[in-house]
Amino acid sequence: MNLKHVICGLALLIGSVSASYSQQPYQPSPENLKNREWFDQSRFGVFIHWGVYSVLGDGEWVMNNQNISLDEYAMLPKFFNPISFDAKEWARLFKQAGAKYITFTTRHHDGFSMWNSQVSDYNVVKKSPFKRDIVKELVEACHAEGIKVMFYYSLLDWHRDDYLPVGKTGGGIAGRDSTKGDWNQYVQFMKNQLTELLSNYGEIDGIWFDGHWDKPNEDWHFKEIYELIHKLQPQCLVGNNHHLAPFEGEDFQMFERDLPGENTTGFGTKAHDVGKLPKEVCGTIAGSWGFELKDRTRKSFQEVLKYLVKAAGHGSNLLLNVGPMPNGEIQDYQQERLKELGKWLEVYGETIYGTEGGAVSPTDEYALTKRGNQVYLHVFKTDKKELSISNLPYQVKKVKTFIGNKEIKFSHKNNSLRLDLPSSSDEADLVLTLTIK
Numbered sequence: 538m539n540l541k542h543v544i545c546g547l548a549l550l551i552g553s554v555s556a557s558y559s560q561q562p563y564q565p566s567p568e569n570l571k572n573r574e575w576f577d578q579s580r581f582g583v584f585i586h587w588g589v590y591s592v593l594g595d596g597e598w599v600m601n602n603q604n605i606s607l608d609e610y611a612m613l614p615k616f617f618n619p620i621s622f623d624a625k626e627w628a629r630l631f632k633q634a635g636a637k638y639i640t641f642t643t644r645h646h647d648g649f650s651m652w653n654s655q656v657s658d659y660n661v662v663k664k665s666p667f668k669r670d671i672v673k674e675l676v677e678a679c680h681a682e683g684i685k686v687m688f689y690y691s692l693l694d695w696h697r698d699d700y701l702p703v704g705k706t707g708g709g710i711a712g713r714d715s716t717k718g719d720w721n722q723y724v725q726f727m728k729n730q731l732t733e734l735l736s737n738y739g740e741i742d743g744i745w746f747d748g749h750w751d752k753p754n755e756d757w758h759f760k761e762i763y764e765l766i767h768k769l770q771p772q773c774l775v776g777n778n779h780h781l782a783p784f785e786g787e788d789f790q791m792f793e794r795d796l797p798g799e800n801t802t803g804f805g806t807k808a809h810d811v812g813k814l815p816k817e818v819c820g821t822i823a824g825s826w827g828f829e830l831k832d833r834t835r836k837s838f839q840e841v842l843k844y845l846v847k848a849a850g851h852g853s854n855l856l857l858n859v860g861p862m863p864n865g866e867i868q869d870y871q872q873e874r875l876k877e878l879g880k881w882l883e884v885y886g887e888t889i890y891g892t893e894g895g896a897v898s899p900t901d902e903y904a905l906t907k908r909g910n911q912v913y914l915h916v917f918k919t920d921k922k923e924l925s926i927s928n929l930p931y932q933v934k935k936v937k938t939f940i941g942n943k944e945i946k947f948s949h950k951n952n953s954l955r956l957d958l959p960s961s962s963d964e965a966d967l968v969l970t971l972t973i974k
């Protein structure tokens with residue numbers, strides 16, 4: 538072996554060491570782990586879908602669904618002048634609702650930025666008569682109320698040429714120039730925007746990506762993007778609505794219009810892809826995410842409460858969506874739902890916040906949450922006079938009503954629990970406290 542071989546060998550060795558170093562599995566920082574814990578305790582957040590699409594009152598997909606051309610859609614910012622928008626009022630409402638965080642659509646698939654972006658003039662300050670940085674106002678107001686803020690950020694873009702060629706969606710949008718497709722430029726653009734969002738608005742506790750499914754086989758540079766986020770704000774939690782098992786570098790897993798493991802929508806996350814990261818389910822109070830004038834699907838208090846409680850029974854947060862109107866107001870019935878949840882949480886918060894999911898998965902009849910040796914059995918509105926739960930692996934010592942501490946008769950044999958339901962079981966959610974060994 539001569540010197541040349543030794544040098545070559547050394548170079549190879551160094552090469553492979555540095556290669557394996559850069560391929561090291563993601564190690565979340567202590568700040569990140571601490572924030573995951575906070576997230577996993579918080580159980581309830583408010584999702585906000587708001588953008589210039591609200592002007593048309595036909596949901597946030599209107600550009601795609603109505604095949605609006607690029608130029609036509611670009612008129613919308615001129616009509617976006619939400620004179621009733623009051624970030625402080627919103628923040629007070631979210632606080633009243635008992636929400637611990639919000640997730641706001643900083644930029645949806647239409648590509649319009651709701652902040653004063655320096656790398657895209659297609660934004661609320663530069664293109665709307667409103668001229669105010671909505672992201673800034675919202676973050677400040679929420680932080681003043683002690684509510685943390687996460688940003689929804691669309692990976693998919695129906696506006697920019699560099700995103701082209703089109704993916705699974707946006708094919709009917711006229712006026713885009715496919716010859717200008719430039720993927721590396723698009724990725725760099727997203728990084729620049731994320732850098733702004735994570736540099737100019739104080740502490741941001743999560744980025745909620747969406748749209749990967751538009752180009753599932755594209756190289757999204759997620760490793761780089763996630764590293765950038767964690768470098769700029771180590772505590773910032775990364776999640777991605779790709780409906781797959783978590784990717785390297787992600788800090789929580791979300792389930793859209795779903796419960797973990799159920800895939801009720803058909804395009805959701807499959808049971809075997811449910812991971813161990815903190816979980817969040819998301820759903821709407823209305824039928825759609827963004828404001829839709831003719832949306833007649835209005836979920837009742839009973840329905841949204843059940844979603845919150847079932848989510849908690851799965852050990853998951855609920856991110857419940859409102860779709861503000863183009864004037865900046867949140868529709869009355871959506872406000873009502875939030876306030877009702879807040880009132881309920883004032884009484885029953887102990888059985889939701891900071892709990893873990895129970896050993897038995899929630900059903901349409903009940904859900905279990907747990908803290909230490911207390912198990913909270915939530916029984917949804919029912920006419921039944923008794924309830925049984927099989928395969929309950931706890932040793933139950935005592936059953937009492939959460940309100941009023943009344944003892945409830947029960948039997949627990951062969952892991953099968955049977956109990957008499959008190960007459961108050963016509964409540965939206967009757968909560969019983971099981972003391973276990």
Ligand code: JFZ
Pocket residue numbers: 597598747750778793804819826
């Ligand atoms: C996505 C968005 O498209 C939607 O506008 C909203 O923001 C929601 C929270 O997230 O919804 C999806 C995601 C994936 C599919 C459909 C809707 N899909 O794979 O068919």
